Amino acid sequence: MKRLELAVVGCGEIAGYAALVSKLIPQIRLAACCDVDSARAQAFARRHGIRQVFTDYADLLARGSFDSLYLAVPHDLHSPMILQALEAGKPVLVEKPLARSLPEGLEIVEMAARRGVKVGVNYQYRYDSGCYALARAVQSGSLGRVHSIRINVPWRRTQSYFDAAPWHKTLARSGGGTLLTQGSHFLDVALWALDELPVSAVGYTASPGFEVEVETLAHGILQTRGGTLVNIASTMVAAREQAVTIEVYGQTGTAIYHDLPFPSVKFVGARIKPQRPPGWGLHALQRSLAGFARWVLEDDPFLIPAASALPVLAAVDALYRAAQTGDITLAHNPFDEEKA
Numbered sequence: 602m603k604r605l606e607l608a609v610v611g612c613g614e615i616a617g618y619a620a621l622v623s624k625l626i627p628q629i630r631l632a633a634c635c636d637v638d639s640a641r642a643q644a645f646a647r648r649h650g651i652r653q654v655f656t657d658y659a660d661l662l663a664r665g666s667f668d669s670l671y672l673a674v675p676h677d678l679h680s681p682m683i684l685q686a687l688e689a690g691k692p693v694l695v696e697k698p699l700a701r702s703l704p705e706g707l708e709i710v711e712m713a714a715r716r717g718v719k720v721g722v723n724y725q726y727r728y729d730s731g732c733y734a735l736a737r738a739v740q741s742g743s744l745g746r747v748h749s750i751r752i753n754v755p756w757r758r759t760q761s762y763f764d765a766a767p768w769h770k771t772l773a774r775s776g777g778g779t780l781l782t783q784g785s786h787f788l789d790v791a792l793w794a795l796d797e798l799p800v801s802a803v804g805y806t807a808s809p810g811f812e813v814e815v816e817t818l819a820h821g822i823l824q825t826r827g828g829t830l831v832n833i834a835s836t837m838v839a840a841r842e843q844a845v846t847i848e849v850y851g852q853t854g855t856a857i858y859h860d861l862p863f864p865s866v867k868f869v870g871a872r873i874k875p876q877r878p879p880g881w882g883l884h885a886l887q888r889s890l891a892g893f894a895r896w897v898l899e900d901d902p903f904l905i906p907a908a909s910a911l912p913v914l915a916a917v918d919a920l921y922r923a924a925q926t927g928d929i930t931l932a933h934n935p936f937d938e939e940k941a
């Protein structure tokens with residue numbers, strides 16, 4: 602069997618999970634790792650039996666022996682590291698989001714196409730059994746024309762989330778807060794399912810709970826080119842974390858997704874046999890990593906090529922701009938007059 606020799610860049614939180622999961626994937630071997638924090642890189646290499654250890658990305662690209670890169674670094678490094686990898690001709694699986702902003706994402710996609718090198722994005726919920734079944738039901742037209750989607754992401758992060766990785770606090774390093782970092786997983790699923798670009802947006806952001814630049818709460822509505830309204834509420838300050846839900850309302854049927862206690866989707870008003878995501882695996886992360894390996898090794902279709910992760914960047918950019926440029930304030934509020 603052909604195996605993908607993978608170099609892990611950024612040996613932090615998610616890379617630890619990816620490394621554990623990759624042990625269950627026969628097509629992947631962890632060949633190298635790299636982190637600016639030398640102790641972290643060494644510990645990661647020991648834990649996962651990795652022989653080549655680097656503390657400098659350029660050095661890894663110049664001297665490392667590997668086929669492809671898995672980038673799990675702060676968001677401001679996604680674009681420059683991917684562009685360097687493309688120059689070196691190395692395929693990349695980058696952690697979500699593709700980049701901090703749409704212009705960065707567009708540059709990556711354009712250069713990947715020009716160089717003919719594969720770039721995938723680990724929006725692994727596309728490989729989640731419930732999200733996949735929901736998306737395929739929408740794509741096949743089984744719910745009829747979809748006019749409304751509502752996404753709720755009621756998650757909780759504690760101070761240790763920002764203390765352990767302070768780059769999450771600043772806009773310059775992260776590009777955004779809960780909408781880009783957490784909500785975009787499910788916004789991506791919705792836009793992938795619809796296969797439509799957003800054309801307009803209204804949105805609000807706020808930062809309750811923490812002394813940080815990024816938003817910890819975001820609400821927004823997008824209108825897609827086909828006229829579907831997509832509503833998202835994303836937060837990291839729920840007192841108790843609750844299930845993520847995606848509700849899809851079509852002309853002839855409804856789909857309701859929950860991620861807890863395990864991923865599931867319920868179809869109402871339409872008889873639909875849920876489709877299973879491609880590849881074997883216990884978890885969406887495992888299927889996504891395996892899917893990337895098969896894409897690079899065998900040219901098997903991967904569910905998340907970089908170009909397909911641009912609509913969600915466009916949507917997040919639009920919602921942030923809407924939140925900044927202001928809303929329609931009622932100049933004349935009848936309730937104030939009643940009180941007076």
Ligand SMILES: NC(=O)c1ccc[n+]([C@@H]2O[C@H](COP(=O)([O-])OP(=O)(O)OC[C@H]3O[C@@H](n4cnc5c(N)ncnc54)[C@H](O)[C@@H]3O)[C@@H](O)[C@H]2O)c1
Nearest residue numbers: 611612613614615616635636637638673674675696697766
């Ligand atoms: N797919 C998911 O469900 C999921 C979950 C969590 C995080 N993520 C994504 O993974 C990425 C990393 O997030 P994290 O939570 O693991 O962050 P983290 O801060 O825990 O890890 C990032 C690592 O990158 C290292 N690093 C920083 N600069 C570097 C450089 N120049 N060269 C090499 N290493 C460098 C840091 O030292 C750190 O170890 C982000 O894109 C994040 O959004 C995805």
